[in-house]
Amino acid sequence: MRRILAIVKKEFKQMRRQKQTLILLFVVPVVQLLIFGYVLTTDVKNIDLGIKDSDKTVFSRHLIDKISNSGYFRIKYVDTTPRGVEELLKKRKVDAVLIIPEGFMRKVLRREGSQAQLIVNAMDSNIASIVTGYIMRIFENFVAGILKGSAPAKVKMIYTAWFNPELKSVYFMVPGLAGLIITIICTLLIGFSIVREKETSTLEQLSITPIKPHELLIGKMIPYALGGFLSITLALMVGKLWFHVPMRGSYLLLFGASFLYILTALSIGILIATFSTSLLQVLFLSWFSLLFAIMLSGLLIPIRNMPEVIQFLSNLTPLKFYIKMLREIFLKGGGLNLMLMDIAILSLFAVVFVLISSLLFRKRLTV
């Protein structure tokens, strides 16, 4: 115990001396969350919509007002034929063009089956379908409004979105980003600290002291685990106070899950350091494991759309389960009963990685 404390003390001292570590612990989580929280949004805004209004009635002008008041579009009046639209799209003057033909509203009022046309630059299929949805909804509401009671009865939709009524994507992103930040910090910092000792041969010196390998590992893990807790607390404070992400679940559960995940991330860092002989190698390996985690954890890209083989592979990233839990705790306020499975998996990851990394570490140290 005393020996572990000695290592902890030494690590803290080294941490304090190294400015980069402190920056990584205190500044990076806040800055990353602030920037990413704004950048990583799938909300669609400021669509440049070209409108060709050949109808030119009070009604069509009213409709265009509705579109521009919806807040999604920047309207540019264009005078073009459907063929000329291609040129406009190619030159990136507009993202979509709405063509309201002559006599459209008159035909609508008389129910003669008029037709409006929307031409979308569908390169980004996601944006294209969202834009189409927005415009269609505005059109239908408008037509229903001017026809008032005289329209035939139909099935209409109203919707509510639970847990996030305004459908803000930042609520979805912030818990995920917190998970990513803690991965970067825990994995990199402990990896660096071990490899640095390897490079300066102090690790060999430690191995001839009475300190046992597991004591050394525990002593190394404690300060960085505390650092991990610190940075996740910082990240979550930014999320709550700056982005106003609701926190509906229990803090106990949040920190419990974080504990398991921090343990896993630290072990991965140790594992990487065991295999590396230089700082560069640690960086390379961490970068690849990070890339894998970012892409497959569901942080940015929905896992459900991936081919089944890749969906299966995604189960190999502990980050996936941690992010899932963070989102559930934050947004859904889910309790322990909902997350038993995820907790079990995360614990399994933690145990397996701690075992593997400590075994390999010991082998390297004693050989």
Place this chain on the structure above:
Amino acid sequence: MRKSKAFLKKEFLHLIRDPKSLFLISLLPVIMLLFYGYVVRMDVKNIKFGVVNYDHSQFFEGLVSDMEASSYFTREGEFPSLKECEKWIVKGKVDACLIIPSNGYKKLLTGKDTEVLLVLDGSDSNLATTVANYFHAFLAKFNSKHMPRGPEFRFSVVNFFNPELKSSHFFVPGLAAIFLMMICAMLTSITIVKEKEIGSLKLLRLAPVSPFQVIVVKLLPYLFLAVVEASLIIAVAELWFRVPFRGSLLSLGVSIFIYMFAGLSFGVFLSTIASSQAIAMILSLVLTILPSVLLSGFIFPIKSMPVLLQALTYIIPARYFLIIIRGIMLMGVGFKEIYRELVFLMVFAIFFFVISTFRLKREL
């Protein structure tokens, strides 16, 4: 000229003598493209929904089975009450719950609209938006089918450049932009710094070559490597992912060349400020790869970002290259639509090339 030639030969020999890393460098991006080309998909399929039907009429049964028949929705179950369905939403077993009010059909018969309620799991906001859109489009179709006198108006939507709305057509060319940047900037900066560490760069001081020659000759093998890389990536995009190619190969070739030149000169620049390989790696990650992924419009639309960050995207080469490669491949644009982007990349490349030459001169 002869001196440069001898020098160039030495550089190529360096490259060839290390077949392991040569293999890794040329195949890794292709493997990554194959892998991530499947991973990055933002469109939604198989939306799981639950139904609470208080109406029980044939009409609404028909609505639900129509919904199931469309390829987007999968019915997970029918629930006696909203309370039951709520549990499934919280557990994440369904994405949405459709609630059909009692006497809904009777209301329709009396000529009044019936409102069905769609309860969405908003914890994934992107998914929820998409589901609401899909359901809305579905209802519009359903209504027009059942309208006695036909719909008041029709809406025709033309999806230009990507009629099947395949998201791989959008993301695969995007991945090319990121991988090329990774090779050009990261690889050159790390290897040049390595020579600095070994001290072989200092030896060049004794050789009768100018810093300008040093840079050009150091870049050429990597340029060659990157050209091979780019062709491989484009081949995979074309033959495997079947991304359309509507523009001219010439304009794409020229653009890729300029983009790589920009990446390589920035890589050399990084190597002149980094003191160790690890620092070169961190710098190239933070200054080139992260911005190329996040601030280029690769996944996240630039237009939705706050103005300040939008301004920042103007200095990111990948932003321009994405416009170019997507424009050429998907929209079939030519030089006249993309010359401004090309000019910027050129300026960027020359700027960092000149700066690195000066810095190297001082060092040598």
